[in-house]
Amino acid sequence: MTRRIEGRVLRRGDRGYEATRRAATWHAGTPDRFPAVIVQASSTDDVVAAVGLAHDEGLKMAVRSGGHSWAGSHLRDATLLLDVSGLREVFIDAEQMSATAQPGLLGSELGEALRQRGLFFPVGHCRTVCIGGYLLQGGFGWRSREFGPSCMSVTAVEVVTAGGELVCADQTHHSDLFWAARGAGPGFFGVVTRFHLRLYPLQRxxxxxxxxxxxxxxxxxxxxxxxxxxxxxxxxxxxxxxxxxxxxxxxxxxxxxxxxxxxxxxxxxxxxxxxxxxxxxxxxxxxxxxxxxxxxxxxxxxxxxxxxxxxxxxxxxxxxxxxxxxxxxxxxxxxxxxxxxxxxxxxxxxxxxxxxxxxxxxxxxxxxxxxxxxxxxxxxxxxxxxxxxxxxxxxxxxxxxxxxxxxENLINRPRRFVTDDHLRRLDEIRAIYDPGELFVSWLGRPDLD
Ligand SMILES: Cc1cc2nc3c(=O)[nH]c(=O)nc-3n(C[C@H](O)[C@H](O)[C@H](O)COP(=O)(O)OP(=O)(O)OC[C@H]3O[C@@H](n4cnc5c(N)ncnc54)[C@H](O)[C@@H]3O)c2cc1C
Structure with a gap:
């Protein structure tokens, strides 16, 4: 039986649905795409429950952290839109030079919390971008010319899978899922509920x-x-x-x-x-x-x-x-x-x-x-x-x-965003973790040779 959702659940036609749908995209050009249900998760348990709800109602799922996808990739017709912007915990371990942070945290908030401790992570260049979508797509951040795309400094991800299971993926456990989470972006097939990050000393x-x-x-x-x-x-x-x-x-x-x-x-x-x-x-x-x-x-x-x-x-x-x-x-x-x-x-x-x-x-x-x-x-x-x-x-x-x-502008111009081999491998890994294609994918993709 599907667990109870503590966060807000809005159905198309409900009072507040349209305002919430519009607010899910950061700019004023909200696309004319209408989810059937919007769930605002208040915990990882809510994420698991939302996956259950999507299965029960036969809906595909789209996920949103900060809604900064220019194309509004998270807004899809007749889906369950899961909004995880309320998941915002951050823990910093200065001694280990590591942190864990949830996807709804703003990059600028993470950067500031680290700066106060003399630490650094290559967060993005805009104040309101959340780390969720940013890290999944790669992330060109401050000092990324030195440290590489920010996903290189992700050491593990906690993911709720299409089966409703919470797993921790890193180099040795679910390593294929970890591989996918560093670059699949809006084509990722799971819900990241926490990122584990490698930190750097703050520049003087x-x-x-x-x-x-x-x-x-x-x-x-x-x-x-x-x-x-x-x-x-x-x-x-x-x-x-x-x-x-x-x-x-x-x-x-x-x-x-x-x-x-x-x-x-x-x-x-x-x-x-x-x-x-x-x-x-x-x-x-x-x-x-x-x-x-x-x-x-x-x-x-x-x-x-x-x-x-x-x-x-x-x-x-x-x-x-x-x-x-x-x-x-x-x-x-x-x-x-x-x-x-x-x-x-x-x-x-x-x-x-x-x-x-x-x-x-x-x-x-x-x-x-x-x-x-x-x-x-x-x-x-x-x-x-x-x-x-x-x-x-x-x-x-x-x-x-x-x-x-x-x-990305894949809906209008579907161009190569990973190598053909990596696109094939992403398809293979999706088939393992999301065989029923619960999660929506990119709004467009290039043809494979
Ligand atoms: C003003 C502005 C400035 C930007 N600056 C930069 C920059 O400096 N560097 C850079 O690299 N990028 C930048 N971007 C791009 C930005 O990083 C991406 O649009 C990113 O996806 C935004 O993250 P988000 O969580 O706000 O987006 P969302 O729109 O919430 O997410 C985008 C997609 O990622 C997936 N997703 C998001 N969260 C999760 C999750 N928790 N689990 C599973 N899937 C998830 C979903 O498929 C979703 O459709 C900028 C964008 C804007 C609008």
């Missing part, structure tokens, strides 16, 4: 150098950036953004550069950031602020406010590439044309393929990450922005080596 120094360049020099800046990225030390994180900044009084998208160094000494940080002063168009910068002390919390706060206001409707898409600047140029020129108003923006983030990756589902990445985000106000304009993002990214497929699930 965090310095940021930031610049804003006028539209006229965007090509020169990006050409130069591409030419120095391979030499950037792993302790430096570089975010180049293109967006329209009406306050700068310029025509077309400006280039915003944020380079942050995470080091032990100020001298090391200054030395690592010095290269940005050698940019050939440096004297054309509209604004420059050098070697400013900061924290990841502050960088996260400012970035979230500026670029991701939740009152807007959003769509995102992305690609990995190792193309040189000349190859990228035609696609970038097309993206810049008719670029929508802020907060729409393009992100250009150099990546590294060190340290060596363990075997895990996450398997597609490259030297450079490019992502396009558009934001708008009215539902009537959805199609315009969907097409802008999808078609401009499609036009860059000639240099694309894959995509990342963090900013």
């Amino acid at each position: 120094v965090t310095l940021e150098s930031s610049y804003r360049y006028p539209p006229a020099v965007w090509e020169e800046y990006f050409r130069w950036s591409r030419s120095i990225e391979a030499e950037l030390p792993a302790q430096v994180e570089l975010w180049n953004l293109l967006y329209r900044d009406e306050t700068a009084g310029t025509d077309g998208p400006i280039v915003s550069v944020s380079a942050t160094a995470f080091t032990d000494t100020e001298a090391e940080a200054r030395e690592a950031l010095a290269i940005f002063e050698t940019c050939p168009v440096r004297q054309k910068a509209l604004v420059a602020a050098l070697n400013e002390p900061t924290t990841t919390s502050e960088l996260t706060r400012v970035g979230s406010l500026l670029h991701y206001p939740p009152a807007k409707r959003f769509i995102a898409d992305n690609m990995w590439t190792h193309a040189g600047f000349d190859e990228l140029l035609p696609g970038l020129r097309a993206i810049r044309q008719d670029f929508p108003p802020a907060p729409s923006h393009l992100v250009w983030m150099p990546w590294t393929l060190t340290p060596q990756r363990p075997s895990m589902a996450y398997s597609v990445e490259d030297e450079l990450y490019i992502a396009l985000y558009t934001a708008w106000d009215h539902k009537a304009d959805d199609e315009i922005y969907r097409r802008f993002v999808t078609e401009r990214m499609r036009a860059m497929e000639y240099v694309e080596t894959g995509i990342q699930l963090a900013d």
Whole structure:
């Protein structure tokens, strides 16, 4: 018999259902997909009970932690939507340099709790992203150029399976499930109720150098950036953004550069950031602020406010590439044309393929990450922005080596997010743990060869 659910259970048509469905997606563009039942779990027992309820009612299940999937992957028609944002416990063991944390915890909360103890974990760059979806899809976080995608620092996961069993998966127990939980993202077939994490010492120094360049020099800046990225030390994180900044009084998208160094000494940080002063168009910068002390919390706060206001409707898409600047140029020129108003923006983030990756589902990445985000106000304009993002990214497929699930647009552009071998293996592992396909999968997937 199905156990009683302590948390809230809302059925389609119930008072409060629609507000809860809308609130399940972080931005205003909630997709028109309607679960039959929404369960807000208040404990791991509730998760087990929700699995039982889904079986009893013959419903498929979708899971939500922070609802930051741009595409609203957790919202599916006629499913049971299990919301685990209420599972938020965190335990930090400073001596063992480890922590356990539940999926509803915000990355920023985890980061702050660790900072107070002189510890660090590579959490994401937005204040309101929960660790649940973030860690399952890989996670490019602060200092990920140094530590790798954040799922590399997950040492075990506690999972409620489709059979309603709570298991702990790590390198030696249920190792196939552990392998899948590091990279399957919205295609994961179980409910993670707790992550076990490896921690790092907090860096002593965090310095940021930031610049804003006028539209006229965007090509020169990006050409130069591409030419120095391979030499950037792993302790430096570089975010180049293109967006329209009406306050700068310029025509077309400006280039915003944020380079942050995470080091032990100020001298090391200054030395690592010095290269940005050698940019050939440096004297054309509209604004420059050098070697400013900061924290990841502050960088996260400012970035979230500026670029991701939740009152807007959003769509995102992305690609990995190792193309040189000349190859990228035609696609970038097309993206810049008719670029929508802020907060729409393009992100250009150099990546590294060190340290060596363990075997895990996450398997597609490259030297450079490019992502396009558009934001708008009215539902009537959805199609315009969907097409802008999808078609401009499609036009860059000639240099694309894959995509990342963090900013996936699989419903419109199903591209390779893990290697074909890993996709096959994910299918095999799902067949073991979820033979009846209780859990929904990705909104789209590429064909296998
Ligand atoms: C403003 C913004 C900034 C972002 N910044 C970054 C960034 O810096 N780095 C980065 O890597 N990503 C970033 N992302 C992408 C983000 O990490 C992913 O969208 C991630 O899925 C969000 O996690 P969530 O728990 O909030 O999402 P949700 O939408 O709740 O979850 C996404 C999917 O993951 C699965 N899932 C979630 N929780 C569980 C669970 N407990 N058990 C089983 N399956 C689960 C479900 O299939 C769900 O559909 C950002 C997204 C936004 C909107």
